[in-house]
Amino acid sequence: MKKFGLFLLGGIAAVILLANLGSMIGLAIGLVILYFAVKGFMKAETTSxxxxxxxxxxxxxxxxxxxxxxxxxxxxxxxxxxxxKKWNGKKQDPGKDNDPFVNFEKQWAEMNRN
Incomplete structure (x- = not known):
């Protein structure tokens, strides 16, 4: 049931993304032109x-x-x-800790035993 909910949510998001693709391109072009206009304004030396x-x-x-x-x-x-990310997410073992400081403590303890 969880996969079905994710599939449904992903489908709705894909439709919304495709419907707004043109305005996203227009926004990107407008922002790029605005960026270069501001740079040109700052570099311009004359009033005109x-x-x-x-x-x-x-x-x-x-x-x-x-x-x-x-x-x-x-x-x-x-x-x-x-x-x-949630669809392909892997569950971590609660017993397996990936914290580098915990691993450091384990390695330090091994070094001190030798």
Missing amino acids: KKVIWAIIGIFAACAAISNVPALLGIAAAYVLYVVY
């Missing part, structure tokens, strides 16, 4: 160049803001990742 970079930055920010539904797609991608 700063104004041009500011206008480009404003348009890029508007494009990025208009693609806010892409955040649902990003959340769906994270849910798919969690479902994948």
Whole structure:
């Protein structure tokens, strides 16, 4: 039953991810353009160049803001990742401790016995 729930959750997340794929691409493009506009604005020495970079930055920010539904797609991608991890998750033995300090103490005790 747990696998069925994970399968159902993963299916819903996949549909949401595919539905928001276009807006995710638009958000990424808008943020990249905004990044380069800010860098260009900071490097510009004349006022006219700063104004041009500011206008480009404003348009890029508007494009990025208009693609806010892409955040649902990003959340769906994270849910798919969690479902994948839980689907293939391996249970650790409670008696087997992978703590490096515990292993260090065991090795130190072995060295002192010899």
